[in-house]
Amino acid sequence: MKSLGKLAKGLALALAVFALSTANAATSAAPAKAVKSKADIEIGQICMDCHKKESPGIVAEWKKSTHAKEKVDCYDCHKGKEGDKGVISHEKDKAGKPTFVTTIVSPKTCARCHEKEVAQQQRSHHAKGGEILASLDNIMGEVIGGPAAVNAGCRQCHGGKVEMDASGEATYDTWPNTGIGRINPDGSRGSCSACHARHAFSSAQARTPNTCGKCHLGPDHPQMEIYEESKHGILFRANEKDMKLDAKKWIAGVTYSAAPTCATCHMSATRTQGVTHDVGERISWTLRPAISTKLNMVRLANGDEFDQPEGKPLPKIGDEVKGSKVTAILTWEDRRKLMKNVCFGCHSANVINGHYKQFDDVVNLYNDKFAKPIAAMMKELVDKGYITAAPFDEKIEWTWWEIWHHEGRRARHGASMSGPDYTWWNGIYVVAQNTYFKWIPEMREVVKKKDGNEKFADELLVKYFKPIAGHDWYFNGISKDAVDKVRKGFEERYGKGTLK
Ligand code: HEC
Ligand code: HEC
Ligand code: HEC
Ligand code: HEC
Ligand code: HEC
Numbered sequence: 001m002k003s004l005g006k007l008a009k010g011l012a013l014a015l016a017v018f019a020l021s022t023a024n025a026a027t028s029a030a031p032a033k034a035v036k037s038k039a040d041i042e043i044g045q046i047c048m049d050c051h052k053k054e055s056p057g058i059v060a061e062w063k064k065s066t067h068a069k070e071k072v073d074c075y076d077c078h079k080g081k082e083g084d085k086g087v088i089s090h091e092k093d094k095a096g097k098p099t100f101v102t103t104i105v106s107p108k109t110c111a112r113c114h115e116k117e118v119a120q121q122q123r124s125h126h127a128k129g130g131e132i133l134a135s136l137d138n139i140m141g142e143v144i145g146g147p148a149a150v151n152a153g154c155r156q157c158h159g160g161k162v163e164m165d166a167s168g169e170a171t172y173d174t175w176p177n178t179g180i181g182r183i184n185p186d187g188s189r190g191s192c193s194a195c196h197a198r199h200a201f202s203s204a205q206a207r208t209p210n211t212c213g214k215c216h217l218g219p220d221h222p223q224m225e226i227y228e229e230s231k232h233g234i235l236f237r238a239n240e241k242d243m244k245l246d247a248k249k250w251i252a253g254v255t256y257s258a259a260p261t262c263a264t265c266h267m268s269a270t271r272t273q274g275v276t277h278d279v280g281e282r283i284s285w286t287l288r289p290a291i292s293t294k295l296n297m298v299r300l301a302n303g304d305e306f307d308q309p310e311g312k313p314l315p316k317i318g319d320e321v322k323g324s325k326v327t328a329i330l331t332w333e334d335r336r337k338l339m340k341n342v343c344f345g346c347h348s349a350n351v352i353n354g355h356y357k358q359f360d361d362v363v364n365l366y367n368d369k370f371a372k373p374i375a376a377m378m379k380e381l382v383d384k385g386y387i388t389a390a391p392f393d394e395k396i397e398w399t400w401w402e403i404w405h406h407e408g409r410r411a412r413h414g415a416s417m418s419g420p421d422y423t424w425w426n427g428i429y430v431v432a433q434n435t436y437f438k439w440i441p442e443m444r445e446v447v448k449k450k451d452g453n454e455k456f457a458d459e460l461l462v463k464y465f466k467p468i469a470g471h472d473w474y475f476n477g478i479s480k481d482a483v484d485k486v487r488k489g490f491e492e493r494y495g496k497g498t499l500k
């Protein structure tokens with residue numbers, strides 16, 4: 001009886017999710033076939049004939065593609081209108097008239113045939129990845145690093161603005177670039193070849209974890225490393241040949257069952273959801289900022305969407321917001337249901353709910369024990385003139401920044417995707433070490449420098465840390481009980497008197 005009850009729980013969830021996803025029109029539709037003139041078909045052949053000699057690799061990749069089978073040729077994607085930004089006069093057609101082509105092929109071009117995918121991508125965080133380079137965070141790159149590192153570093157992941165020179169060619173400073181939120185000369189955002197490498201443009205390649213791992217790795221967002229150390233990543237590597245990455249419809253638990261990839265959980269179809277190019281749809285927390293919040297999603301009639309943190313008032317469907325009308329709202333619970341629906345392809349309710357409990361607990365531990373009180377103390381230090389308001393000009397600001405931006409994120413990311421080493425050794429362990437043995441001593445130093453004594457530092461710690469049970473050991477020492485417990489366990493294992 002018990003297992004039947006669980007089954008019913010799973011089924012109810014699957015049905016609820018079906019209602020959610022159809023409301024979002026996530027059903028898949030075949031792309032519109034291109035309607036082409038005879039002249040355009042001829043020009044496409046001319047491009048191919050010459051490029052077969054000039055750059056055979058491009059034509060060979062294209063030949064393998066679904067596009068080649070569907071007769072989507074060079075000119076379908078690279079055709080430009082004379083006089084438009086980024087359009088160059090290239091070779092000649094059969095009649096000897098010049099052809100006009102674009103080097104940049106933006107999502108707008110793909111949208112002619114893939115309207116649904118582009119609409120999802122344009123409203124997502126991915127399409128906005130290039131905008132953050134105009135934010136405060138960019139000070140780190142531009143000022144403390146240097147522009148060359150921003151071009152060949154940040155912008156190759158985030159995307160930057162592609163600038164055109166007088167002849168209509170993209171400038172070497174800004175292109176090549178397949179950053180996720182590239183800002184294109186036609187005003188569209190993103191680069192589809194961030195995940196679908198040209199000129200094969202395949203789903204199979206985009207479904208592999210390494211595709212996402214180009215950007216989602218490293219000290220501040222090690223999703224790739226976490227995946228590799230998780231059961232899921234291990235099983236993907238062990239069973240890659242059974243993953244049917246080439247299948248047209250790729251459904252977790254049905255087409256393949258050995259393991260999920262990044263795409264499985266964040267983008268691909270389930271038994272009841274369509275593929276989504278809106279990668280944030282299935283996420284309930286943001287793990288990026290100093291303090292994590294749960295996020296509700298508000299969709300607008302103009303095609304855009306934004307996150308509204310839990311606790312802030314939610315508009316209603318039909319309300320005027322940000323110059324448009326609200327068309328749909330996904331609460332953080334709705335978003336979590338969409339992700340759980342993916343897991344149900346391969347798991348039962350208890351594994352999934354247990355995973356989320358352990359994940360939420362780590363985020364709350366990080367938030368409540370470390371991030372919130374430290375952020376509050378940093379604010380007091382600025383407000384009372386102990387440190388300047390400018391970011392990164394004092395050592396303590398770097399320490400706090402690394403606590404939340406590096407190890408604090410690693411702990412949260414590790415817990416979200418089953419990477420125990422990142423949750424603890426690369427995560428909370430380093431958060432704790434840097435809090436107690438770097439940040440606190442540095443705070444004492446800045447206070448002493450201004451006041452000549454550490455009184456205000458002690459006041460802050462008593463005000464913000466002392467009421468939190470987890471900091472008890474710092475104020476009162478590690479309790480005798482806790483030490484005795486360890487001693488007992490140790491001596492049971494290794495013999496009396498072995499613990500020094
Ligand atoms: C007669 C040979 C020839 C034909 C025909 C031809 N191309 Fe090219 N194309 C080239 C060569 C050579 C280059 C490389 C030019 C260079 O390196 O500066 C090139 C470069 C390009 C580029 C890159 C431009 C840039 O600024 O980086 C694109 C895109 C392109 N071709 C697309 C096309 C398309 C689309 C057609 C058909 C309309 C076409 N080509 C027809 C020879 C040709
Ligand atoms: C489905 C659309 C599509 C088709 C079909 C297509 N291209 Fe491209 N091509 C792209 C995209 C996207 C880029 C990347 C440009 C950018 O960064 O925006 C690109 C880049 C290029 C470049 C410059 C980049 C490089 O690596 O040198 C050349 C040259 C080129 N294409 C030629 C061709 C030729 C020749 C064909 C036909 C065999 C072709 N393309 C077919 C979309 C397409
Ligand atoms: C002229 C129409 C047209 C344009 C423009 C076009 N495509 Fe396609 N694309 C198609 C068709 C048709 C298919 C095959 C659809 C199917 O089989 O359901 C396809 C399939 C695909 C697939 C799935 C391939 C696979 O087999 O896994 C991807 C990915 C894709 N296109 C990406 C792009 C991108 C990115 C662009 C822009 C750079 C683009 N397409 C531009 C018509 C187009
Ligand atoms: C290796 C690729 C890569 C490089 C290089 C990189 N980033 Fe990022 N960045 C990412 C990814 C991936 C995320 C999203 C992480 C997540 O969601 O956990 C991100 C997140 C961010 C965010 C948070 C965005 C938000 O919506 O909260 C900012 C701001 C940012 N990066 C700025 C920069 C700047 C500035 C640089 C260079 C000084 C830079 N990044 C270099 C990949 C990169
Ligand atoms: C973040 C990586 C990523 C980016 C960026 C991306 N795609 Fe995809 N795309 C995927 C994945 C993964 C799949 C395979 C989904 C699945 O499992 O069926 C896919 C599948 C597709 C398909 C096949 C149809 C379908 O729904 O399965 C088309 C068409 C497509 N993408 C077009 C585009 C276009 C156009 C863009 C640019 C606006 C784009 N993609 C950008 C990852 C990406």
Ligand code: HEC
Nearest residue numbers: 212216223224227260261262265283284285286287288416
């Ligand atoms: C088994 C499913 C699963 C797999 C596989 C998976 N993820 Fe996740 N991912 C999650 C879950 C669950 C969350 C947290 C969702 C939430 O906030 O409710 C998450 C969160 C994220 C976030 C948001 C982080 C932030 O800072 O807010 C990013 C980015 C991400 N994953 C990228 C990836 C990448 C890249 C891969 C592959 C290397 C991957 N994921 C593999 C399930 C998965």
Ligand code: HEC
Nearest residue numbers: 125128129157158179180194211212215262263266279280
């Ligand atoms: C070219 C770099 C790049 C690639 C490739 C890439 N991402 Fe991202 N991704 C980013 C950046 C940058 C952000 C943060 C954007 C922002 O919030 O400004 C991000 C954000 C995300 C988020 C958080 C979305 C949200 O709403 O908070 C998820 C989930 C995600 N990516 C998953 C994936 C998956 C899955 C893949 C592979 C199929 C992938 N990404 C490929 C750069 C990339």
Ligand code: HEC
Nearest residue numbers: 231252253256257258259260265339342343345346352355
């Ligand atoms: C395509 C199938 C598939 C999908 C989808 C999938 N998993 Fe898994 N997962 C597995 C397999 C297989 C294992 C390995 C089980 C084992 O260790 O014996 C596993 C292991 C796990 C484990 C470790 C369990 C243990 O006993 O140690 C957790 C936790 C987990 N998955 C959570 C999730 C969550 C949460 C999701 C959705 C966000 C998810 N999985 C999606 C196939 C999947």
